[in-house]
Amino acid sequence: MMTEPETIGIFSVIRERRSVRNYTDREVTDEALGAIIAAGVQAPTALGLQPWQFVIVKDRDLMRRASDYCKPLLVEKIGAEPRPGIDEFLAALKSPEFSIFYNAPVLVLVLGARDTVSSVLDCTLCAENMMLAAWALGIGSCWIGAATLIEQNPDLLAALKVPGDHQIVAPLVFGYPASLPPKPARREPRITRVP
């Protein structure tokens, strides 16, 4: 059993977590992934339905294939709706070496049952729990929304063992950070009080 670090308070984990985009080759063990998924499934779900499944992908060739498939689609998509700050990502996508998974050692797909209306919300809560739990274990993560484009490729879906009655909600990479980016600043929340 993986022991949970008791000294790390939840507020500090929430505050310090950030998306990691540079990983070492160190393996994320099945034990650690088990602890991360166990934290994920503690999330609340509408009607308690828990409409999720998980696919753990450690096959780097398959991740490369998935990345190579998504990249040109992303260039098309992002190029069509330019936004500030996107140029760097667009340039990276055009580089053959770049992986949308940032060479992370493992990808976990959080899948949501298609027949459950609240699937996307439930799986999103699960994904956040997973990223926070990973951070508490010293493991970085990044939600790779770009990888939901895999949904358009039946061969990749089959290779990734995604069942037809489930959709990819949260593609999450995990790994030990090789370096940490600065935490992106948060806007001051707009809060209305009644009364």
Ligand SMILES: Cc1cc2nc3c(=O)[nH]c(=O)nc-3n(C[C@H](O)[C@H](O)[C@H](O)COP(=O)(O)O)c2cc1C
């Ligand atoms: C739904 C969703 C999709 C995301 N997709 C990507 C992605 O495709 N690639 C990426 O590098 N980061 C992706 N991110 C990470 C965000 O860019 C990141 O959370 C945001 O910039 C705030 O930074 P922080 O997570 O370090 O606080 C995604 C985050 C969410 C919630």
